[in-house]
Amino acid sequence: MTNxxxxxYVPVLHTQKETxxxxxSLKADEAPPPADTSLAEQEKSVKEMWDGxxxxxxxxxxxxxxxxxxxxxMPVCGKEKxxxxxxxxxxxxxxxxxxxxxxxxxxxxxxxxxxxxxxxxDNLSHLISKASVSIQSYRDSLxxxxxxxxxxxxxxxxxxxxxxxxxxxxxxxxxxxxxxRHELEKLLQSSFVINYIIYRLPFKKVRDxxxx
Amino acid sequence: xxxNKTKILVIDDEIDLCELFKKILGLEGYAVLTAxxxxxGIKINEKSDxxxxxxxxxxxxxxxxxxxxxxxxxxSGVIVIIITGYGDAETIRDAAELNVYEYMxxxxxxxxxxxxxxxxxxxxxKDD
Amino acid sequence: MQQIRLFKENQRLIDELQLSSHKLEKTIxxxxxxxxxxxxxxxxxxxxQLSAGAAHEINNPLAGIIGFTEAIxxxxxxxxxxxxxxxxxxxxxxxxxxxxxxxxxxxxxFARARELQRQESDINSLIDxxxxxxxxxxxxxxxxxxxxxxxxxxxxxIDGDQMTHVFINIITNAQNAxxxxxxxxxxxxxxxxxxxxxxxxxxxxxEKESLLKVFDPFFTxxxxxxxxxxxxxxxxxxxxxxxxxxEAKSDGxxxxxxxxxxxxxxxxxxxx
Numbered sequence: 001m002t003n004x005x006x007x008x009y010v011p012v013l014h015t016q017k018e019t020x021x022x023x024x025s026l027k028a029d030e031a032p033p034p035a036d037t038s039l040a041e042q043e044k045s046v047k048e049m050w051d052g053x054x055x056x057x058x059x060x061x062x063x064x065x066x067x068x069x070x071x072x073x074m075p076v077c078g079k080e081k082x083x084x085x086x087x088x089x090x091x092x093x094x095x096x097x098x099x100x101x102x103x104x105x106x107x108x109x110x111x112x113x114x115x116x117x118x119x120x121x122d123n124l125s126h127l128i129s130k131a132s133v134s135i136q137s138y139r140d141s142l143x144x145x146x147x148x149x150x151x152x153x154x155x156x157x158x159x160x161x162x163x164x165x166x167x168x169x170x171x172x173x174x175x176x177x178x179x180x181r182h183e184l185e186k187l188l189q190s191s192f193v194i195n196y197i198i199y200r201l202p203f204k205k206v207r208d209x210x211x212x
Numbered sequence: 213x214x215x216n217k218t219k220i221l222v223i224d225d226e227i228d229l230c231e232l233f234k235k236i237l238g239l240e241g242y243a244v245l246t247a248x249x250x251x252x253g254i255k256i257n258e259k260s261d262x263x264x265x266x267x268x269x270x271x272x273x274x275x276x277x278x279x280x281x282x283x284x285x286x287x288s289g290v291i292v293i294i295i296t297g298y299g300d301a302e303t304i305r306d307a308a309e310l311n312v313y314e315y316m317x318x319x320x321x322x323x324x325x326x327x328x329x330x331x332x333x334x335x336x337x338k339d340d
Numbered sequence: 341m342q343q344i345r346l347f348k349e350n351q352r353l354i355d356e357l358q359l360s361s362h363k364l365e366k367t368i369x370x371x372x373x374x375x376x377x378x379x380x381x382x383x384x385x386x387x388x389q390l391s392a393g394a395a396h397e398i399n400n401p402l403a404g405i406i407g408f409t410e411a412i413x414x415x416x417x418x419x420x421x422x423x424x425x426x427x428x429x430x431x432x433x434x435x436x437x438x439x440x441x442x443x444x445x446x447x448x449x450f451a452r453a454r455e456l457q458r459q460e461s462d463i464n465s466l467i468d469x470x471x472x473x474x475x476x477x478x479x480x481x482x483x484x485x486x487x488x489x490x491x492x493x494x495x496x497x498i499d500g501d502q503m504t505h506v507f508i509n510i511i512t513n514a515q516n517a518x519x520x521x522x523x524x525x526x527x528x529x530x531x532x533x534x535x536x537x538x539x540x541x542x543x544x545x546x547e548k549e550s551l552l553k554v555f556d557p558f559f560t561x562x563x564x565x566x567x568x569x570x571x572x573x574x575x576x577x578x579x580x581x582x583x584x585x586x587e588a589k590s591d592g593x594x595x596x597x598x599x600x601x602x603x604x605x606x607x608x609x610x611x612x
Contacts, residue, residue, distance in 0.1 A: 009301065011301055011304050178301075180301070180304050180305060180308055181305065181308075182301070183301070183305070184301070185300065185301045185302070194300075196299055196300050196301070198299040198304075198315070198316075198317040199316075199317055200314060200315065200316045200317070200324070200328075201304065201314065201315040201316075202314055202328075203307075203308060203311075203312055203313060203314060203315065204291075204312075204313040204314065204332075204335065205314075205331075226400050226403075226404070228404040228408075228432050228435075228436065229400070229403055229404060229407065231432070232403075232404065232407040232408060232411065235411055235429075236407070236411055297397075297398075297399030297400045297402075297403065298399070317399070318399040318400060318402070318403040319399060319402040319403035319405075319406045319407070320403065320406075320407075321406070321410065322407055322410045322411060322414070323410075
């Protein structure tokens with residue numbers, strides 16, 4: 001059998017604050033998203049999720065220098081480490097873990113098409129602006145957002161899959177941190193044996209925007 | 213004084229794990245019912261109206277996701293916690309669409325499960 | 341003049357033919373490559389499925405081990421020391437540890453797929469050896485073994501150990517299908533340069549939807565504690581490597597099942 005390539009896939013949830021900040025990292029001049037009253041609860045659950053993920057990654061005993069990290073929302077821009085650093089400072093456990101792995105020799109790769117991310121940001125902003133009008137108005141716009149989002153997600157996933165295949169070096173293992181709505185595995189499972197790392201995904205705590 | 217115990221239904225084809233949940237959740241004061249497949253789970257859910265369902269995904273006869281789909285058709289309110297030895301991106305997406313409270317991997321720490329159950333019970337109180 | 345024209349025409353036709361032949365060769369090579377890629381992609385996907393299946397199988401008994409060990413420790417810590425209960429919990433831990441051991445053992449067998457060590461063998465003797473190895477279980481479960489061996493069967497060129505492994509898998513499957521007893525008929529005969537062996541039981545049978553999946557890795561209709569579902573897929577793999585085959589038949593629930601193994605005969609020292 002020819003070379004078998006493994007891939008580590010970590011499905012993740014982001015707090016609403018994290019999602020906002022990840023997308024905002026592309027738009028330096030925008031104001032931060034409004035604070036959510038249940039933020040503390042969200043953050044606690046997501047922190048636990050990341051602690052569990054961290055432990056499981058350590059248990060894989062994969063040598064860090066052979067890991068190439070691909071991150072949901074990380075644009076291809078040449079400033080990936082900087083962005084990770086900034087988001088880690090803003091308490092993103094996701095990016096704190098990335099920095100940790102980078103310190104141990106892992107590599108971080110720009111993952112997403114910046115234009116597609118900006119389009120996602122615009123769609124999300126539009127949806128959130130409806131929420132400031134009324135919950136009903138938000139709910140009405142949700143279907144439109146979902147449709148646009150699904151189409152955009154396909155484009156994002158196609159870009160990410162190609163990005164992984166073209167940037168991964170010989171002997172390296174890709175480590176993916178991807179929000180749960182991505183459908184990347186469909187594009188990768190014929191090239192890689194996918195191993196999932198799942199500890200817990202606190203859906204209700206994080207209040208997935210689809211379930212308002 | 214009759215206490216209204218929180219009812220938890222465990223749907224898992226692993227008998228030992230059903231017994232484990234009965235033990236650790238029983239000690240916390242919860243009433244635990246078990247089913248070894250999706251069909252029985254659906255019946256017990258309709259009959260006993262549990263507050264929380266702990267659901268495995270890979271089971272004989274019908275899958276956990278299909279079981280959940282059928283439960284959700286008639287019961288959008290019950291809190292569902294998926295605990296599976298076989299998690300992947302597709303079942304996570306399916307679970308998200310079906311409004312699960314939490315999605316966990318086996319093996320797990322008893323303490324973590326108990327904590328999540330307690331939080332789920334508390335949240336149910338808030339929503340009611 | 342006509343001859344020159346004819347010659348030129350022939351030359352042109354030959355050139356065209358050569359061109360078509362090159363194009364065809366190129367197309368064939370591209371098709372081959374595409375097919376290889378598909379096969380490889382299929383393998384990757386299958387490997388992914390196998391690896392996922394393996395993870396699942398290990399995770400369940402692991403959950404049992406970790407869960408009950410934690411429960412025991414918690415009981416001891418909280419001075420809830422009920423000896424019978426603790427002994428019971430420890431037995432569950434041990435049982436699940438054995439399951440893990442068996443899963444890993446099976447996986448290694450599957451993964452290793454060692455080189456066949458072929459030698460001339462007599463099918464009937466091999467079957468007898470396999471039956472002898474699991475005889476205690478057959479006797480214990482009230483299963484009557486009926487043998488109808490073909491006489492003077494040609495020899496086959498096979499890896500005796502691996503073929504015995506196949507027979508044991510099938511016989512064990514039949515035993516598990518007849519928990520309250522029954523009959524296992526073993527028949528051997530020759531047909532079209534193949535040695536055929538049929539193992540027919542009177543057990544719980546295989547439902548139509550399951551018949552298609554019966555050789556898939558980790559497919560099992562049994563309770564998790566009774567086995568992991570690798571035996572038949574390992575057997576399938578061994579039969580393929582022998583250029584033979586294995587087939588399952590059943591008329592449905594409680595109507596028994598039949599497994600037919602085909603092995604190419606030895607002819608002039610080489611398998612046909």
